[in-house]
Amino acid sequence: MKNTLGLTFLAFGLCGCMATTGNYRSIGNDLPMPRPPDCAVLVFRDHAPDRPYAAISRLNVHIEKTALMPSDYASASGELKKQACLSGADAIMDIEEKKSMYLETRMYNLSATGIRFVDQAGAR
């Protein structure tokens, strides 16, 4: 009986006490070709790049955990970079963090702008 109950709780537990959602949307009319999800992405947290660039996407990662478990930048940055890659961005900037809470659920939202470097000829 103990095993049965244990299995039941385990299965329900696996349904999830946390949810991570990541997505992106185009800022302009079109997005460049997506890059591999694990591509290298530069992060500009405190300053703008010193090379010419164009903003191409809005990126968002939202993490919610119940039982008062917290989330932070480290737990969301991987997904943010993945979304940047999928949107075809070379780098991310304008990073914004928001934390909130409701009952036993802690929410962490990370948003940023995906940018693509512009070469001297002006092509993205």
Next chain:
Amino acid sequence: MKMMAIKFAMAGCVLVLAGCSATPTRPTQKLPGVVYNKPEATVQKAAVDALVANGFVIDKSEGEYIEGARPHKFGAVVGSGGESAGVWLSSVASDKTAVKVSTAKSMLGIVGQKNWDKEIIAAMDSSLGGHQ
């Protein structure tokens, strides 16, 4: 007995993960919405961003109607998620758009759910610069 328990738990998981979310209903004409001094296309993007920033997964984005649902999560006490929200847009003028928001709670996990209308409007305010 073990197989029964596993089947029961799996059925529960499917039921929960499948959504079981309610469909938001459009607020009546009498209830005032908010108006932004922005074109509809701009407000539409802000509405999508506002839903996403509040943990909604976008299900529909059809020009003047955007709908999203928050994933269910189990918790130590009440859990959370399962709400759906609809955002209705209507163009008042070329640079004015009226917005109405409505949250619907589902039967499953209703104790851990909340009305997200204010948070969605607040997120739209921060990207569009406030409403009338």
